[in-house]
Amino acid sequence: IHDDYQKTADWLTSHTKHRPKVAIICGSGLGMLADSLKCQDAFAYSDIPGFPQSTVQGHAGRLVFGELKGKTCVCMQGRFHMYEGHSLCKTTFPVRVFKLLGVETLIVTNAAGSLADGFHPGDIMIIKDHVNFPGLVGLNPLSGPNDDKFGPRFPAMSDCYDKGLRCLAMDIAKQQGVAGFMQEGVYAMVGGPNFETIAEARLLHRLGVDAVGMSTAPEVVVAAHCGLRVFGLSLITNKVVKSYEDSESVNHEGVLEVGRLRSQAVQQLVTELISRMEINNNIVKNAD
Numbered sequence: 001i002h003d004d005y006q007k008t009a010d011w012l013t014s015h016t017k018h019r020p021k022v023a024i025i026c027g028s029g030l031g032m033l034a035d036s037l038k039c040q041d042a043f044a045y046s047d048i049p050g051f052p053q054s055t056v057q058g059h060a061g062r063l064v065f066g067e068l069k070g071k072t073c074v075c076m077q078g079r080f081h082m083y084e085g086h087s088l089c090k091t092t093f094p095v096r097v098f099k100l101l102g103v104e105t106l107i108v109t110n111a112a113g114s115l116a117d118g119f120h121p122g123d124i125m126i127i128k129d130h131v132n133f134p135g136l137v138g139l140n141p142l143s144g145p146n147d148d149k150f151g152p153r154f155p156a157m158s159d160c161y162d163k164g165l166r167c168l169a170m171d172i173a174k175q176q177g178v179a180g181f182m183q184e185g186v187y188a189m190v191g192g193p194n195f196e197t198i199a200e201a202r203l204l205h206r207l208g209v210d211a212v213g214m215s216t217a218p219e220v221v222v223a224a225h226c227g228l229r230v231f232g233l234s235l236i237t238n239k240v241v242k243s244y245e246d247s248e249s250v251n252h253e254g255v256l257e258v259g260r261l262r263s264q265a266v267q268q269l270v271t272e273l274i275s276r277m278e279i280n281n282n283i284v285k286n287a288d
């Protein structure tokens, strides 16, 4: 209920002077994004009233406030997944807290396996759209009574990944010389925690999914519902095995390792995007 989100937002407001306009959710192995924030105020999730706990390796479990290129940001170093046993409401709890804190733009990142033939580990995929498999069968964070203070009962999802930000990110990647490993595509969320069988991988591939992971879609649905502008990135950490002849298999350590390898590139891209995003969207820049 609204009061729970408000209580957490009020607690945070009374513990930090930062008033973020941008929120970042760090995916597996991508938590270093938070380290580059200046003038940090950091809180362990266990100290924040109402916050769930991170249980996954590679998700530190800290909320970090600070400045990035003069813009005030809040960064989740560690996200919540459905497979950890959290309800979808809890999984997405921080997104509504961010809304109440005054955040306008949400940047989501994740680690994902690729299905698309031209994609390789280490590629960075700008998320153009998603398939929310749990959502399609009713496992949706918006299930239950609608909270009209946040958004409508039946929110549109056809434009949830902001086109302006996607174009800007691609321009920045070209300028930074990393266009060679940039992709754009469709992310699918599955429940996890197991990785895909070969039959499941083939199914997803046939359905037009470019990358698959176990997060992000619920956060984006809740963000779109309450009117946040969303930008999403998947770091391709592995190819999803689609052949019975293939002897490779995926594991979480490998996922985290690719995260570390590409952390610098992801950080540079996100930093520059944050630095330039308002101008691109013709929002008058603040005096800061």
Ligand SMILES: O=P(O)(O)O[C@H]1O[C@H](CO)[C@@H](O)[C@H]1O
Binding pocket: 026, 027, 028, 029, 056, 079, 081, 109, 110, 111, 112, 192, 213, 214, 215, 216, 251, 252, 255
């Ligand atoms: O989506 P993020 O949190 O980046 O993590 C991805 O990586 C983990 C599997 O290695 C899963 O949790 C999957 O969802």
Ligand SMILES: Nc1nc2[nH]cnc2c(=O)[nH]1
Binding pocket: 111, 112, 113, 114, 190, 192, 194, 195, 196, 212, 213, 214, 237, 238, 239, 240, 250, 255
């Ligand atoms: N479901 C799923 N999640 C991932 N996260 C990182 N890699 C993968 C993958 O191959 N499959």
